[in-house]
Amino acid sequence: MVSPRVLKRVASGAAALLLNACTPGGIALPPGGAAPPAGGAAVQTIDVNLTLNADSQTAAGTSGGYAPAVTNVAVGTTLRFVNSDGFAHTATLISGATTFPAGSPFSVAAQTQSGSALSQNWSTGTLAAGVASQTLTVDRAGTYLFGCFFHYGGPMRAEIIAH
């Protein structure tokens, strides 16, 4: 029997196919999900969805809009963001912060994709509905806060802990 969860994944894959003609700053998600990179390790996905991912309290402050709110990853692995929402978002590093700043820490540069390593400045750029981001290599242990350029006050912000 096919679970509702599987059906949802199939539906979002179909949405990605329909939308991938106009997706600056992102890459289309292939049907059936992302292929593992050379070396065989799976890509860990952070879900981007302000509609469905409720607020929660974390050590860094109020999180929301991403799932998990706190992602634990091992150095040497790979991450990516997938926008499962019906409208555009970014996931953008909040450089040097250990708690979420009260006001938006982002400039318009967040709307342009940058970076491929977690410990350096990075942003997914504007991710259209159904689109997956570039991959980020988890290159260094630490705590990394990030948020959405458009909905930082939503709140739309979360945390990655690399160890």
Ligand SMILES: [Cu+2]
């Ligand atoms: Cu957003």
